[in-house]
Amino acid sequence: MPNETSLADADLSQRILANELANSIEAGQFFLVDQRRIDLQTSAFAGVRALIHGRHLKRGIVDPEVFIFELEASGQIVRVGRWALNTACGGRGPDCPY
Numbered sequence: 001m002p003n004e005t006s007l008a009d010a011d012l013s014q015r016i017l018a019n020e021l022a023n024s025i026e027a028g029q030f031f032l033v034d035q036r037r038i039d040l041q042t043s044a045f046a047g048v049r050a051l052i053h054g055r056h057l058k059r060g061i062v063d064p065e066v067f068i069f070e071l072e073a074s075g076q077i078v079r080v081g082r083w084a085l086n087t088a089c090g091g092r093g094p095d096c097p098y
Contacts, residue, residue: 017070020056025083029055032087050088052080 024030032050039046054062071077 014070017067018074021067021070021074021076024054025080030080030083031055032084050084052084 030052031054032052034048035051036048037046038044052064054064054067056062068077071080
């Protein structure tokens with residue numbers, strides 16, 4: 001069972017993360033990794049999806065499990081989602097059928 005100190009530390013860590021995420025797009029801290037999908041029956045290419053990751057000066061590569069919840073809680077998820085879609089589509093705009 002977590003004690004008050006560990007809960008306070010976790011809360012502080014989340015507030016620091018929220019502050020750091022505020023300018024994360026402008027700072028170039030997100031990047032996308034393509035994950036190709038292969039049909040196991042035919043071995044044919046079945047599509048691709050883009051996975052978002054973060055790059056942090058002190059933490060290194062940050063998996064989405066660490067920051068997605070905070071982006072959702074702070075309302076920044078839409079802005080980051082738009083960035084991801086635009087980046088994945090090579091800047092072709094919102095109608096790109098990635």
